Structures are given as C-alpha cells and as structure tokens.
Amino acid sequence: MPNQTVSILGLGAMGAAITARLRDTGHDTVVWNRTAAKTEPHVAAGSRAAATVAEAAALGDVVLVVLLDHLSVREHLDPVAAELKGKVVVNLTTTTPNQARATAAWAAEHGLTYLDGAIMAVPEMIGTPVSRLLYSGDRGAYDAARGILETLGAADYEGEDAGLASLKDMALLTSMYQLFSGFIQAAAMMRTVGVPAAETAREVSAWLGAILPHTELFAGVIDSRDYSAGQSVDFTRAAVGSLIAASREQGVSADFLEPLLSRLDELSATGRGGADWTSVNEQLAIG
Numbered sequence: 072m073p074n075q076t077v078s079i080l081g082l083g084a085m086g087a088a089i090t091a092r093l094r095d096t097g098h099d100t101v102v103w104n105r106t107a108a109k110t111e112p113h114v115a116a117g118s119r120a121a122a123t124v125a126e127a128a129a130l131g132d133v134v135l136v137v138l139l140d141h142l143s144v145r146e147h148l149d150p151v152a153a154e155l156k157g158k159v160v161v162n163l164t165t166t167t168p169n170q171a172r173a174t175a176a177w178a179a180e181h182g183l184t185y186l187d188g189a190i191m192a193v194p195e196m197i198g199t200p201v202s203r204l205l206y207s208g209d210r211g212a213y214d215a216a217r218g219i220l221e222t223l224g225a226a227d228y229e230g231e232d233a234g235l236a237s238l239k240d241m242a243l244l245t246s247m248y249q250l251f252s253g254f255i256q257a258a259a260m261m262r263t264v265g266v267p268a269a270e271t272a273r274e275v276s277a278w279l280g281a282i283l284p285h286t287e288l289f290a291g292v293i294d295s296r297d298y299s300a301g302q303s304v305d306f307t308r309a310a311v312g313s314l315i316a317a318s319r320e321q322g323v324s325a326d327f328l329e330p331l332l333s334r335l336d337e338l339s340a341t342g343r344g345g346a347d348w349t350s351v352n353e354q355l356a357i358g
C-alpha cells in the first residue's frame with residue numbers, strides 16, 4: 072500500500088530507531104510517547120507528534136506499538152479499540168507467546184487487524200542487513216504492512232498462531248542468554264589468573280564459532296529421538312563434573328552448570344547413562 076502513514080507508540084531506544092528509519096526512508100510518521108518530551112527531536116526531524124494514543128491511532132494507517140511490555144501495551148491499546156478499527160496494528164513489544172495470543176484475541180473481539188511481532192535486533196541494527204523481525208498472526212495484516220515492515224529489516228512471517236513470533240524470539244534469546252552466561256563464567260575463571268575478559272571474549276568467540284555447527288548434529292539426534300549413539304550421558308557427566316570442579320578450584324561458582332549436571336545424574340541413576348547426552352531434552356517438558 073503506497074503512502075501509508077505510520078504511527079509509532081513508544082519512543083524508547085527501539086521506537087526511536089524505528090521512527091528514524093521510517094522517516095529516513097520517506098515515510099510519513101506520527102509519534103506518541105508517555106513522556107511527551109521524547110517526541111521533540113522527532114518533530115524537529117520531520118515526524119508529527121500526537122498528544123494522545125487515540126490521536127496517534129486515528130492518524131496512522133499502520134500503528135506500530137513499541138512499548139516496554141505486555142501490560143503497558145494493554146494499558147494503552149484497550150481504551151482506543153474504536154480508533155484502531157480499520158488500521159493495521161503491529162505490536163513489536165516483547166511479550167510471551169500467550170500474551171501475544173491474548174492481545175490477538177482481544178483485537179479479534181474488537182474486529183481489529185492485528186499482527187504480533189518480535190524484533191531480533193538491537194536499535195543500531197534497525198534497517199541494516201543484519202536486522203530481522205519475526206511476525207505471526209493475521210496474514211492479511213502482514214501483507215498490508217509488509218512494505219513498511221521490510222524497511223526495518225528482513226521480515227519473516229511465522230504463521231497464523233499469533234504466539235509463534237514471540238515463541239521463536241524467546242527460544243533464540245534463551246539460547247543467547249545461556250551462551251552469554253557461559254562466557255561470563257569463562258571470563259570469571261580466566262580473571263583468576265589475570266587474563267582480561269577482552270582476551271577471553273576473543274577465545275570464546277573463536278571456540279564457539281568452530282563448535283556451534285555441532286548444533287545441527289544434535290538436532291538430528293533430537294528430531295529422530297534415537298539416542299543410541301553419540302556422546303553418552305556418562306561421558307558428559309564426567310566432563311561437566313570436571314568443569315564444575317575446575318571452576319570451584321579457581322574460587323568461581325559453577326551455579327550455571329550445576330542444573331545440567333543434576334539432569335545428567337538423574338538420567339544415569341535411572342539406567343540411561345549410555346544414551347546420547349542430548350536425551351536430556353526429554354526431561355525438559357513440564358506440566
């Protein structure tokens with residue numbers, strides 16, 4: 072759809088980056104922020120400011136929501152359902168999958184065109200080739216806003232279930248935080264002998280770069296659920312036990328690794344010490 076006006080709700084670090092990118096690519100932008108002073112540099116740069124969420128909703132063809140969390144989104148969207156009718160509402164705020172589904176259900180109840188999104192980028196990446204955003208929910212909403220969404224980064228539609236973009240976002244961030252926790256522990260271990268974290272970062276990047284493709288091998292085992300070959304639970308128990316001991320020897324807590332060892336101990340104690348250690352994934356389902 073040509074010449075769409077985009078209203079952006081939220082001018083934090085991410086909302087500001089998105090607004091700047093849209094403006095720089097020739098889009099008409101309307102901005103609203105709880106702290107109104109944050110709209111001023113955007114107005115100076117060519118955006119229009121809305122005094123209220125209702126006004127921003129009324130002025131935009133596409134309404135991008137970039138607030139802090141699910142609660143702040145619902146606090147500001149719920150009262151303006153009438154003004155959002157006929158608009159394409161795209162919620163880029165980080166939420167859980169069920170929160171995304173709840174907002175999609177609320178939108179459907181009010182006859183709104185709603186798409187949920189998740190941003191796999193930091194503000195500096197918006198509009199660059201390494202920026203990627205995930206979307207899920209109403210396919211028609213995605214198609215209608217696609218020109219705008221592709222301005223922000225690669226736009227991947229994940230499916231009709233509104234929770235899918237959020238779920239993938241959360242899964243990727245889960246892997247990221249656990250990986251970074253590993254680096255933080257490695258840096259603490261090496262610091263005990265005077266090695267700066269900067270040097271450990273280089274070592275960790277090189278090592279992980281070489282080893283990360285192994286996730287593909289693990290994936291094959293997990294998908295097949297055939298745990299009869301590969302690196303065993305007992306071997307991995309010994310390895311993780313050594314990592315924990317080494318960390319403690321250096322006076323560094325091994326808290327991040329201990330839950331993994333507990334899982335492996337449990338498998339071993341129940342006669343599954345010879346199975347591939349990725350069988351630990353079978354223990355993670357709860358409820």
Ligand code: FVH
Nearest residue numbers: 081082083084085086105106138139143164165190192193
């Ligand atoms: N920044 C990042 O690197 C990440 C990358 C991945 C995706 N996230 C998510 O994007 C959402 C916005 O994040 P942000 O970086 O813009 O966050 P802040 O700079 O902290 O700005 C928060 C904005 O939300 C407004 N706000 C907060 N609470 C309320 C509320 N109750 N009612 C209305 N607005 C609210 C805040 O307004 P103000 O403090 O300026 O008045 C900011 O506009 C987020 O979901 C990330 O997880 C970013």
